[in-house]
Amino acid sequence: MAKTNPGRFFEDYQVGQVLHHAVPRTVKMGERALYHALYPARHALYSSDQFAQACGLPFSPLDDMVAFHVVFGKTVPDVSLNAVANLGYAEGRWLAPVWPGDTLRSESEVIGLKQNSNGKTGVVYVRTRGMNQHDEVVMEYCRWVMVRKSNLDAPAPETVVPDLAKVVPADQLVLPQGLDFTGYDFTLAGEPHRLGDYEIGEKIDHVDGVTIEEAEHMLATRLWQNTAKVHFDATFRPDGQRLIYGGHVISMARALSFNGLANAQMVVGLNGGAHANPCFAGDTVKAWSEVLDKAETIAPGVGAIRLRLVATKGGEPFALKGDDGKYLPEVLLDLDYWALMPV
Amino acid sequence: MAKTNPGRFFEDYQVGQVLHHAVPRTVKMGERALYHALYPARHALYSSDQFAQACGLPFSPLDDMVAFHVVFGKTVPDVSLNAVANLGYAEGRWLAPVWPGDTLRSESEVIGLKQNSNGKTGVVYVRTRGMNQHDEVVMEYCRWVMVRKSNLDAPAPETVVPDLAKVVPADQLVLPQGLDFTGYDFTLAGEPHRLGDYEIGEKIDHVDGVTIEEAEHMLATRLWQNTAKVHFDATFRPDGQRLIYGGHVISMARALSFNGLANAQMVVGLNGGAHANPCFAGDTVKAWSEVLDKAETIAPGVGAIRLRLVATKGGEPFALKGDDGKYLPEVLLDLDYWALMPV
Amino acid sequence: MAKTNPGRFFEDYQVGQVLHHAVPRTVKMGERALYHALYPARHALYSSDQFAQACGLPFSPLDDMVAFHVVFGKTVPDVSLNAVANLGYAEGRWLAPVWPGDTLRSESEVIGLKQNSNGKTGVVYVRTRGMNQHDEVVMEYCRWVMVRKSNLDAPAPETVVPDLAKVVPADQLVLPQGLDFTGYDFTLAGEPHRLGDYEIGEKIDHVDGVTIEEAEHMLATRLWQNTAKVHFDATFRPDGQRLIYGGHVISMARALSFNGLANAQMVVGLNGGAHANPCFAGDTVKAWSEVLDKAETIAPGVGAIRLRLVATKGGEPFALKGDDGKYLPEVLLDLDYWALMPV
Incomplete structure (x- = not known):
């Protein structure tokens, strides 16, 4: 057997x-700390229990x-x-x-x-x-x-x-119980921009980049108990490269998007996503975002922003697809998600 | 002085x-999370408080x-x-x-x-x-x-x-107080095989492999406050290589053995072990096991399985020693241990 | 905008x-565990709740x-x-x-x-x-x-x-409330040397070395939410090297100084410091210390020791500056700090 x-x-x-x-x-707490070590994550609601409490939550999720x-x-x-x-x-x-x-x-x-x-x-x-x-x-x-x-x-x-559905309708997004951004502290959060400051169609280059290491993506992928061979075993692919878990790129890009989207605090909807090209150790991941939509929510002071988040390994910001309609070779990720932001 | x-x-x-x-x-919790980041550890009793509770323990050790x-x-x-x-x-x-x-x-x-x-x-x-x-x-x-x-x-x-003693006698194994596998959930644990499904002499190729990185074995070894120079200082050995702590190979092999031994939940006895050859960064560690013995215990639903766990860096599964009786050069570890498994 | x-x-x-x-x-606990994985930190007061309690603290900070x-x-x-x-x-x-x-x-x-x-x-x-x-x-x-x-x-x-001030005066150092080294356990702490065993001017070669990896310094630097590009983005500097956060070298050197200064438990004053030369992945960091001063404190059994902590990447121990008065090229760090030690 x-x-x-x-x-x-x-x-x-x-x-x-x-x-x-x-x-x-x-x-538990260990996974939380490792997330902050693996990604340049700075969204305040996930960094500080007191900030989360000021937003109506019992502590930082x-x-x-x-x-x-x-x-x-x-x-x-x-x-x-x-x-x-x-x-x-x-x-x-x-x-x-x-x-x-x-x-x-x-x-x-x-x-x-x-x-x-x-x-x-x-x-x-x-x-x-x-x-x-x-x-x-x-x-x-x-x-x-x-x-x-x-x-x-x-x-x-x-x-x-x-x-x-192509997009999760804004009125079907589920908000954490008690969430309230009416007392939101923009200074502690790191940026002054509220939902009203973003325009549909606006694009933001998140500027920062992180060069990826084998040890880091393997630590991350194991932490989530994702054990697909291709991420860990350098002898598995003929080219001797370990393919990086697509979710590692998602988290990296999302964390990099803090610089320009510090107040897009909580991710509540995933409308779609493509892992456009593979990512390997040695690639330097950068990110840019495009505002796709904005919506109200029923929670006090809380709006929803629909964002395209693109991760790249080189190339010019805001470049996405070629004339053939295919993703450019440097595009790693094209993600479409909803986040919550103070109005 | x-x-x-x-x-x-x-x-x-x-x-x-x-x-x-x-x-x-x-x-504490941080060490637990790091263990899951460093090794592909998935044994359910150490992953979930609820699974551990269903096995009679207060929470996950x-x-x-x-x-x-x-x-x-x-x-x-x-x-x-x-x-x-x-x-x-x-x-x-x-x-x-x-x-x-x-x-x-x-x-x-x-x-x-x-x-x-x-x-x-x-x-x-x-x-x-x-x-x-x-x-x-x-x-x-x-x-x-x-x-x-x-x-x-x-x-x-x-x-x-x-x-x-060559082997710890099964009746001298000590079981955690309260351990009870009569309500064991094989679906949540990940594999259907119980002690009765394993034959003495059976060998299992655990299939998966992990290529070792310098950063990871040093993180692990430091975490246990093992500070032997040879693991950390690339200038210490004439060949400029850092020798990997043998315990890192033990944990890696044990975690890889989940695939085929998901229900060998708790390690309770160490009969013997040899670090057959040194492991260095860049090696891809794989593992195979051999069932050496089986025994009953006094805890409800709990049996003991004696396993040989072999870690290799290449070569064919189940190859261990050459005609000269010496370990093959690709064998890293030959460990003999007792684990607890639902009967 | x-x-x-x-x-x-x-x-x-x-x-x-x-x-x-x-x-x-x-x-929380996760940051504590990561600190022990990233640095060879062994000072007992930060490793064991019981040791900290025996020193008058509620638990390990x-x-x-x-x-x-x-x-x-x-x-x-x-x-x-x-x-x-x-x-x-x-x-x-x-x-x-x-x-x-x-x-x-x-x-x-x-x-x-x-x-x-x-x-x-x-x-x-x-x-x-x-x-x-x-x-x-x-x-x-x-x-x-x-x-x-x-x-x-x-x-x-x-x-x-x-x-x-060139130096924080010893009487302005602030000691944790309740700190008491009168029952200090030198065996558990790892070394027998008390403040009286150190002479002003004495130099200690901490012997051990750690070769630095990209993954590790990035994990550390991100954990502190320090997001300066130069530490993470290999495309940022013309030479393609990531500059290692100076604080990573501080923590590495301080942890290495355990070997010879195991009882310099708590750091309470920072008199000055220079990041003398940049540190890059592949460098092997070693450390030496010089006793600059000693002082009494008002806490029972607790003295203060002023130390120069020098981190190097090669060279001879105790070499610091050339004839031109400039730091030697292998010197990474020259730190001047106060620590608390049993008298």
Whole structure:
């Protein structure tokens, strides 16, 4: 009886199937400190208990991306061990803060399947939910990945492509209970700009850059218990390079965006995202943002800003796609998300 | 008056001598998180407070190897600063879990001495005990090292070679109070295999590999306050390489063994071990295991599995020794331990 | 409206100006563990809650250098983003321990300005204070930096050079409440030497060395939320090297000084300091100390020792300056500080 996990292949998925992912994880103060060591994260609400309390929260939650990474990491052995590519995200929402001491687990429902015409791969759509120890859903998102078939003779399943929203509507964003930005301290937060100071279409070059090291992306990826070989084993790819977990680039870019978006405090919605090109150690990651939309919320003093966050490894700021409509080779990430900002 | 520690030489040890090692260490949540960042550790009992509670423990203890590393690290200035080689381990037992907030210290008794025929070195046998702040012994083990003489004219001591057990008998393993695997959740733990599913003699290739970085092994080794120069100072060895702490390889291999041994939850006995060849940054560590024995315990639903854990840096799985009986050059570690597993 | 922080230039400072630095930071157990992973820190009072309690403290505080780094890191965006050089420190005092759970913020008062004769740069003197969540000052120090002018036509300000003490007088050192070394355990602390065993003028070679890695200095520098580009972005300097944060060298040297100064437990005064030469990844940092002075304190069993701490990257121990009076090229740091030691 083989004891190791070979991962699932395309023919192993059925629409409606629910995958209960293994190894729940209690996250505490150590994970919080490591997040600050791994990324230049400075958003005040995640840095200071007192700042968070002045915003109506009991204390400082773990960074929203910690929730994403932990929830995502658990899905890897069941969803993406034999994945060829991570194709997209949609309908992502953060539904409750993750507090130090919470234990997260996750499960995914298969919501779509489409075999590719080559007969060798197919696209698997899942909706993943992360739950805390009280069985509250703390975040959810849809993801679709291209997965290899193991048995090429397995019949193609009925094609089911889910109808996913291009954007999470602002009125479906969920705000942390008690959140109140009416007493927001812009000096402590680091920048004076409120929602009204940003224009739709405005672009911001976040200026700073971080050169990526092997040790750092591996520490980060392991911390989220994401154990995909390709991130750790230099002998796995023919080129001897370790592919950096796409979430490492997301967190790096989000942290770099502090410089110009210090008041885009909480990430509450993930509208979409593409890992445009692979990132390797030695690349210097920079970031720029574009304001895509703005909206009101029902929480006092709290608005929502929809942002495109682009991570690059060189090139000019604000360059995204070539004349052929394809991402430029230096673009690493194109993420579309909602954040909360004082109005 | 010289202020720095020159370490002890072979002639400085006497049988019966007790060495009280310095610098007690309080371990908390930060050490727990760092362990998960440094190693691909996923055993559920150490990852989730709720999983640990469902197994009868108050919450998730620190990884058993944290106890070993901290206890071991304290002995370095007194035992192995002038050691030429770490020769072996025996009679190791984990006697109580280490909880976040515990403070560990350690002491070693010299239990054997044997000068080598060259007159320049000798073997020192110690039994080391790690205690918590309540003076409970949390773990103990024997270790023997080859140590240089400083004064070659010092007379050879009477040879005393302790009679050490080849294997800790299963009935002498100590189980954490309250441990109960009758409600064990195999889905959350990540694999369905129980003790009955493993055969004595069965071998498991753990498949995954991790390429080692200088920054990571130094972070780990410092965290355990093991300050042997050879791990940190690239100018110390003539080849300019930093020798990786053998315990880093132990933790890496044990974490990799999750894939195939996810339910070998707690390490409770250390029967023996050899650091077969040195490990350096750039090596890709893989691991395989062999089931050596199985036993019952008195705790409900809890069995014991005796495992050989082999770490390699290349080569074929399951290759261990050459025709000459010596370890193959790619073998890093050959460890013999007892773990607890649901029956 | 530009959203990113361009930093202040020389003409943007006025004497008497108070800069309220952004992003308060709650430090907890995770920061403590990371400090022990990043530096070979073994001073017992910061390693063990029980040892700290035996010295009259409620439990183990965060390392004094954590306070310094966090307080310093917050000043970077307002003081040194356009700095050409960090010129000196004076009148530094640690005024209260930082406990896990404390939230630190900092503010700086401009206490001096002097335009350089080239008209392109000037020296800015600030007194920085770090406060905890109870508005207690936990540490203060003066620093002066050379800052570029942006508008070369801006008139030179009136020259004000503050009169800073060469040494903090011993009777102005502030000791943690309750500190008592009368029951000090030298065995647990790691060395037998008390204040009376050190002679003024005595020099100690700390022997051990640590080769610096990019990943480690970046983890450390980010942990203190110091985001100066030059430490992170390999494309920033023409030589493609990342300049290592001077504070990383301070902490490394201080931790190395354990070997010979294990009982110089708490750092309470910073008399002066020079970052003599830049440090880059690959350098092997070693350290030596010189006893500059000794003093009594009013706390039972507690004396003060004034130390020169020199960090080097090669060369002979105790070499500091050449015949020209300039620091030798291998000297990284020359720090003058007060520590507390059992009498």
